[in-house]
């Protein structure tokens with residue numbers, strides 16, 4: 001269960017006869033995920049002639065699109081729309097642990113908003129009023145234009161002209177813990193703070209701002225980081241294409257101990273295939289396993305357990321009515337898809353290949369849509385600096401040319417790295433590392449926006465040791481990153497041979513995909529995973545938030561509101577902040593460690609406009625934290641996957657700066673206003689969106705701050721010392737990307753002790769996202785995006 005999933009959702013359905021006023025009124029209820037699966041051409045090459053339904057064509061009973069914040073006891077509703085009066089609230093029962101349960105299938109009249117609410121998947125609501133007919137007409141006319149004058153009030157402003165706000169909040173109602181960082185000083189303006197920080201950072205050239213973590217242990221040796229043995233029979237087993245192997249455990253152990261390095265380099269082991277020795281495997285045949293959390297990690301863990309066929313019982317325990325966690329897609333009545341969380345998956349690296357292989361296994365091969373290396377979305381990554389969009393250099397030649405906002409050719413950063421002195425430390429921030437090795441601009445316009453695009457986080461706090469460990473390790477070993485990567489290239493993680501030979505992976509290589517998604521939205525991946533897991537006789541308990549855990553002999557007992565579950569093993573794919581509460585009765589120390597991992601909240605606004613409005617096609621743009629813009633970045637969704645003659649954008653905001661910029665509890669309308677202002681000012685899009693969707697993802701991305709590796713290692717060591725039959729998996733520990741989460745779940749399911757090894761995969765997104773093309777040392781044959 002994810003924090004957000006505890007919130008539940010509902011759909012607003014206006015009374016008959018009123019909805020025809022809305023141009024975005026769907027002709028049939030919107031769906032999420034596979035239930036709204038699209039045909040190939042629908043999502044990715046929707047006929048250009050397909051009109052956005054006009055107001056007059058709307059059937060009277062059509063539900064309206066848009067989402068509404070869910071008023072929960074733990075998270076005060078940030079929208080007037082639901083705060084207005086008590087009667088507007090959904091009928092809920094609040095249980096002992098402050099968990100909101102929605103009474104499904106009920107419709108209630110919402111007097112304040114002239115409509116009735118009905119529960120349903122997709123958390124949709126639209127609150128019409130008399131003025132709605134004026135909103136969002138499809139035809140272009142004067143009224144569609146937003147005022148150009150920046151000071152002028154835009155027609156979306158709250159209190160002026162009431163808009164049919166389509167909003168939704170996904171809140172952590174189990175643990176209303178806010179870890180967003182407040183500004184260091186309430187009195188200091190953001191820019192003053194930034195100026196001071198920049199001054200200090202510019203001076204800091206050879207001194208690392210190493211911040212040793214209180215529990216810091218000596219850095220792990222890279223070479224110990226995950227390579228053990230490999231047995232082809234075992235690999236066959238985990239791949240599901242062989243019957244249960246007979247393994248000579250002693251021989252396997254000898255091989256593991258004697259030749260770790262050789263095996264790793266020459267045979268491309270799949271570390272996930274380890275630990276399936278006969279004894280343990282035989283043992284597992286009778287074991288029951290609870291998988292906590294039905295996000296992508298929990299489902300993947302259940303899938304791999306099912307594939308191993310080694311457990312007597314597998315139960316996925318999910319706290320909400322839906323699966324998939326932050327992966328969430330809405331399919332509208334006209335088949336237009338909005339993504340509210342992750343939307344594309346990387347191909348690069350073993351973790352990338354593993355997800356592709358999983359997609360194939362799930363029967364999704366012909367639903368997969370790849371974006372090739374030469375595609376504008378793959379090539380054109382932009383930065384918004386000084387109110388202007390700057391394309392990041394995307395060729396080797398461009399590295400030797402001065403390209404704004406960089407004041408010098410980027411190649412000079414490499415030269416600087418060759419000369420900058422090595423600084424010995426245990427860990428430091430990403431910003432500090434890049435600043436001292438590659439210079440201030442590389443930090444300011446490179447790692448800073450990248451950290452916002454991946455972690456929605458602050459590069460000045462994220463850990464280099466954890467996120468770009470290999471770069472730091474080679475610096476420590478060889479004194480320079482470039483030199484070190486070159487000298488150390490043999491030790492780079494090799495592409496897994498078995499994964500490389502997967503048909504879908506081969507296709508991705510052939511077609512040089514960089515990223516991919518699934519027709520109808522990424523949530524269809526979740527649905528396919530769910531179906532697969534159910535076929536394997538895994539039980540899925542929904543609406544069953546985990547309240548606590550206790551030990552019973554060698555077993556663990558999972559407590560939910562309704563029942564208890566005693567199992568031999570537990571794989572927790574819960575976010576660490578939730579798991580921290582669950583594990584408290586078993587180990588307060590473990591609970592404290594887990595609660596120390598911070599999270600950030602992201603505001604997501606999907607905007608849809610008629611026609612093609614993007615002048616320079618690309619993936620979208622990121623905004624460095626030094627810029628005054630109030631958003632993290634904007635994604636050009638329909639540049640990546642066109643959906644007919646419309647432009648769909650996603651504006652991302654908040655993250656580390658959420659509270660500082662928007663307060664604890666901003667209204668969803670205010671976030672919509674922020675998004676529209678950004679799009680108007682930066683992209684000069686002045687027409688009204690025809691459809692939009694606002695969502696706040698509370699505590700959605702774990703922040704791997706300086707010392708994170710030590711925290712995770714300590715947590716896992718404690719579990720091992722206490723001999724708890726528990727594995728920690730998911731985005732709190734081994735990487736925040738979907739690929740990383742799936743790999744982490746696979747490791748947990750196969751019993752391979754998770755370690756910081758898997759964090760190396762995090763280097764890949766940095767390259768994918770880099771201000772520079774991948775240097776030769778990361779151009780592995782498994783990386784089709786880099787040829």
Ligand SMILES: C=Cc1c2[nH]c(c1C)Cc1[nH]c(c(CCC(=O)O)c1C)Cc1[nH]c(c(C)c1CCC(=O)O)Cc1[nH]c(c(C)c1C=C)C2
Nearest residue numbers: 342344346452453454456602632633634635652736737765
């Ligand atoms: C909820 C918002 C998220 C932001 N980052 C992530 C989420 C879920 C997680 C994430 N985003 C990316 C990565 C690395 C690549 C990967 O592992 O898949 C991770 C872990 C990269 C990324 N960021 C954005 C997109 C469209 C992608 C994938 C495509 C690509 O690399 O080309 C956009 C984006 N995400 C966030 C922001 C602020 C942002 C801004 C434009 C936060």
